[in-house]
Amino acid sequence: MENWRRGRSAFWLIGLGPTVWLVLFFLVPLAIVWLYSFAELRGLVDMEVTGTLDNYARALDPLYLGVFGKSVVFAGLTMVVSLIVGFPVALAIVFAPPRWRPVLLLLVILPFWTNLLIRTYALIAVLRVRGFANFTLEWFWDQSNTLLSLLGLGSYQLLGERFEPLELLYNNTAVIIGLVYVHLPFMVLPLYAALEKLDRSLIEAALDLGASQWRAFLTVVVPLSMPGIVSGAILVFIPALGSFLTPDLLGGTDSQMIANVIERQFKSANDWPFGAALSFLLMYLTFAALALRAVVSRGRGGI
Amino acid sequence: MSTSGAAPIAGNDAPIIEISGLCKRFGSFSAVEDVDLKIGRGEFFALLGPSGCGKTTLLRMLAGLELPSEGTIRIDGQDMSLVPANKRPVNMVFQSYAVFPHMSVLDNVGYGLRIDGVPRDEIRRRAEEALALVKLDGFAARRPDQLSGGQRQRVALARALVKRPKVLLLDEPLSALDAKLREAMRLELVNLQETVGITFVIVTHDQSEALSMAGRIAVMNQGQVQQIAPPAELYEFPSSRFVADFIGSVNMIEGRIESASNGRVRLACPGIATPIEMEHEAAPPVGSTAWVALRPEKIDITKEPTGEADANTVSGMVEEVTYLGETSVYHVRISPDLPLMKVSSANLDRVTRRAFTWEDPVYLSWTATCGVVLER
CATH class of the missing domain: 2.40.50.140 (Nucleic acid-binding proteins)
Known part of the structure; x- marks a missing residue:
C-alpha cells in the first residue's frame, strides 16, 4: 500500500486500462442513451436531440405506469417467494455436516453453468401442457384411478372422466415461477453468508430461556441475519425488475414487464427516444429501491 | 481452601438433580459413560476435568441441549431425560455468554420472561432487580457492544437468574476473563449463590476455580466420574492416581x-x-x-x-x-x-x-x- 505513493505513475498506468474501458463502453453509451431520451424522431430512423420532455410525459401514461407497477409487483413477489424458499435452503446448508456444505453450495450455483435461455426453455418443457409437471400429475391420476378401480369405485369416475392438464405456462404464475427459479441463488448465497456467521450458542440461549424453535427463529435468527436478508432482497429485486427474457418466453399476453416494452421500442417499434426514457425511469426506480434500503439499514443502527 | 461445603445434601430434602446410568455417544465415541450423580438443593457443585472429559456434554444434557443416549436425568423429582431445553426448569450461562447482540441489556435480561408472557411492567421490575443483583444497575439501556466481557457475563447471569430456575448451569464462566477479574468473580459467584439460594452447577477445567468455589466437586476423566467429594477431601484423600495428579x-x-x-x-x-x-x-x-x-x-x-x-x-x-x-x-x-x-x-x-x-x-x-x- 505504501508503494502506491512512491510509484504513483505505476498506479495510474494500471488504473488507466479499466478506466478507459468503463468510460468508452459504459459511461459514454449511457450518456448517449440519456441524451436520446430527450430527442425527437425525425422520419423513420433519424433523431434530433431537442431537449423535449415528451418521451417522459408519454412514459407516465397510465398504460406504461401499469406495466411499471406490474414489474414492481412481479419483482416484489419474486423477492418474497425467493426469501421464503431460500431461507430454509440456506439454513439447511448451514446446519449440514461441514463436509457436505461445499457440495450443497455448488448445487445452488450449478444453474449458472448453463445459459439462461437454455434453462428457460427447459422450464417450458417442464410447465407446458404436455410437460413433465403434467406428466407427473397424470401418473398420479392414473395410479389413483387404478386404486379406486381395485376398491370397486372405478365406475363412479370420482376423479373426472379424464385427466385435465393444468395450464402452467404463458401466464403470470409461470413468470413468477421462472423469475424465482432464476434469482433464487442470489437470495440463498447472502443468506448463507449471514447465517454462517451466526453464533449457535445464541440459538441455544434462546431455547434455554424457554423459546420454542419457531420463536427462537423469529426473535434471534431472523433479526441477526437481517443484513443477509436485505442483501438477498436487493440482489433479487433489482435484476428481477429489469428481466425481459423470462416474461417474454414464459409469460402470456398480459405478463409483459417493463423491459419487454423497452426492448420493443428499440427493436420493432424503432422508437429509441421513448425506449431511452423508459430505460432511465427503470434505472431511477432501481435507485429508489437502493435508497430505501439505505434508509432502512440506517434505522436499524447500521447493520 | 474451603471446607464449608462438607455437608453435601442439605437436610433431608430429596436431591434436586438425580442422574443415573447416563451415557452420551457421538457415533462410536463415548462422551459420557455411565454417570451416576446426585446434587443437593442449594449446592454449589463443580464438574472438573481436563478438556474432552465429557463435563460440558454432561452439563448440556442437564440443560436439554443434548439428549442422552441412555440413562435418566431427574430434576426436582421429575424425569427430564427427553424433555427439550425450553421446557426445563434450568437456565444456563454460556461460555461465550451468548448475549443477544441485537437487544439492549434490559431486553436481554427480560427475554425469558417475555417468552413466558409475563406482563410488561413486571418484566421491567424483575429484570432491573436481576441487574441490581449482578451489580449492573443503570446499564439497562446499553447495548451489548458497549459492554466489557465481564459486564456481558453479568448480563448472561442476570438473564438466567431472572427466570428463577431450579438449577443454574455455568459453562466455564470465568475462562474468558482476565486473571484479576477471574479471582474477584469467583468470590462474587459464591456470594451470589448464597444470596439467591439456587443450585449452581459449574463446569471448569481449572482446579483452583473448582476448589475455591464449589461445595462438592465431581472429577471427570474420559467420560466417567472419577470421584465426588468436597474440595479438601479431594485434595487430601484422592481415590485414584488420576485425581491425585489432576488436583494440585x-x-x-x-x-x-x-x-x-x-x-x-x-x-x-x-x-x-x-x-x-x-x-x-x-x-x-x-x-x-x-x-x-x-x-x-x-x-x-x-x-x-x-x-x-x-x-x-x-x-x-x-x-x-x-x-x-x-x-x-x-x-x-x-x-x-x-x-x-x-x-x-x-x-x-x-x-x-x-x-x-x-x-x-x-x-x-x-x-x-x-x-x-x-x-x-
Missing part, C-alpha cells in the same frame, strides 16, 4: 505391598532404599502393586537425616530450585530411575540466601499420615 501437584511413587495390617501399609519401592509406611484403612493383598501419592508441601527437606531412618526417609540431591514467591519448590533426584521429587517449603523469612541450593545433598522425610496409598 503430587509425587507419585510406585511400589509393591510388603505388609498390610492394623491400618498400616508397608511398601517396597524400587529406587528407594527404605520402605514407605503409610496409614491406610483397606488392606490390599501382599505383593500387589500400589502407588503412594505425596504432596510436595508435606515432605520435610533437611541437611541431616531425621527421626527413625528405617522408613519414610530418602536421601537425594537438589537438582533444580524454583522460586515462586511464597514458596520455593526443590526438585530432588533420589534415584536415577525415578522422576525428580518435588518438595515445596514456605519462604517464611525474607532470606537472601536459601537453605538449600543446586547440588546440595539433602534428606527427605515424611510421616505415615502425609500421603495416600492408591490402588488404581
Whole structure:
C-alpha cells in the first residue's frame, strides 16, 4: 500500500486500462442513451436531440405506469417467494455436516453453468401442457384411478372422466415461477453468508430461556441475519425488475414487464427516444429501491 | 481452601438433580459413560476435568441441549431425560455468554420472561432487580457492544437468574476473563449463590476455580466420574492416581505391598532404599502393586537425616530450585530411575540466601499420615 505513493505513475498506468474501458463502453453509451431520451424522431430512423420532455410525459401514461407497477409487483413477489424458499435452503446448508456444505453450495450455483435461455426453455418443457409437471400429475391420476378401480369405485369416475392438464405456462404464475427459479441463488448465497456467521450458542440461549424453535427463529435468527436478508432482497429485486427474457418466453399476453416494452421500442417499434426514457425511469426506480434500503439499514443502527 | 461445603445434601430434602446410568455417544465415541450423580438443593457443585472429559456434554444434557443416549436425568423429582431445553426448569450461562447482540441489556435480561408472557411492567421490575443483583444497575439501556466481557457475563447471569430456575448451569464462566477479574468473580459467584439460594452447577477445567468455589466437586476423566467429594477431601484423600495428579501437584511413587495390617501399609519401592509406611484403612493383598501419592508441601527437606531412618526417609540431591514467591519448590533426584521429587517449603523469612541450593545433598522425610496409598 505504501508503494502506491512512491510509484504513483505505476498506479495510474494500471488504473488507466479499466478506466478507459468503463468510460468508452459504459459511461459514454449511457450518456448517449440519456441524451436520446430527450430527442425527437425525425422520419423513420433519424433523431434530433431537442431537449423535449415528451418521451417522459408519454412514459407516465397510465398504460406504461401499469406495466411499471406490474414489474414492481412481479419483482416484489419474486423477492418474497425467493426469501421464503431460500431461507430454509440456506439454513439447511448451514446446519449440514461441514463436509457436505461445499457440495450443497455448488448445487445452488450449478444453474449458472448453463445459459439462461437454455434453462428457460427447459422450464417450458417442464410447465407446458404436455410437460413433465403434467406428466407427473397424470401418473398420479392414473395410479389413483387404478386404486379406486381395485376398491370397486372405478365406475363412479370420482376423479373426472379424464385427466385435465393444468395450464402452467404463458401466464403470470409461470413468470413468477421462472423469475424465482432464476434469482433464487442470489437470495440463498447472502443468506448463507449471514447465517454462517451466526453464533449457535445464541440459538441455544434462546431455547434455554424457554423459546420454542419457531420463536427462537423469529426473535434471534431472523433479526441477526437481517443484513443477509436485505442483501438477498436487493440482489433479487433489482435484476428481477429489469428481466425481459423470462416474461417474454414464459409469460402470456398480459405478463409483459417493463423491459419487454423497452426492448420493443428499440427493436420493432424503432422508437429509441421513448425506449431511452423508459430505460432511465427503470434505472431511477432501481435507485429508489437502493435508497430505501439505505434508509432502512440506517434505522436499524447500521447493520 | 474451603471446607464449608462438607455437608453435601442439605437436610433431608430429596436431591434436586438425580442422574443415573447416563451415557452420551457421538457415533462410536463415548462422551459420557455411565454417570451416576446426585446434587443437593442449594449446592454449589463443580464438574472438573481436563478438556474432552465429557463435563460440558454432561452439563448440556442437564440443560436439554443434548439428549442422552441412555440413562435418566431427574430434576426436582421429575424425569427430564427427553424433555427439550425450553421446557426445563434450568437456565444456563454460556461460555461465550451468548448475549443477544441485537437487544439492549434490559431486553436481554427480560427475554425469558417475555417468552413466558409475563406482563410488561413486571418484566421491567424483575429484570432491573436481576441487574441490581449482578451489580449492573443503570446499564439497562446499553447495548451489548458497549459492554466489557465481564459486564456481558453479568448480563448472561442476570438473564438466567431472572427466570428463577431450579438449577443454574455455568459453562466455564470465568475462562474468558482476565486473571484479576477471574479471582474477584469467583468470590462474587459464591456470594451470589448464597444470596439467591439456587443450585449452581459449574463446569471448569481449572482446579483452583473448582476448589475455591464449589461445595462438592465431581472429577471427570474420559467420560466417567472419577470421584465426588468436597474440595479438601479431594485434595487430601484422592481415590485414584488420576485425581491425585489432576488436583494440585503430587509425587507419585510406585511400589509393591510388603505388609498390610492394623491400618498400616508397608511398601517396597524400587529406587528407594527404605520402605514407605503409610496409614491406610483397606488392606490390599501382599505383593500387589500400589502407588503412594505425596504432596510436595508435606515432605520435610533437611541437611541431616531425621527421626527413625528405617522408613519414610530418602536421601537425594537438589537438582533444580524454583522460586515462586511464597514458596520455593526443590526438585530432588533420589534415584536415577525415578522422576525428580518435588518438595515445596514456605519462604517464611525474607532470606537472601536459601537453605538449600543446586547440588546440595539433602534428606527427605515424611510421616505415615502425609500421603495416600492408591490402588488404581
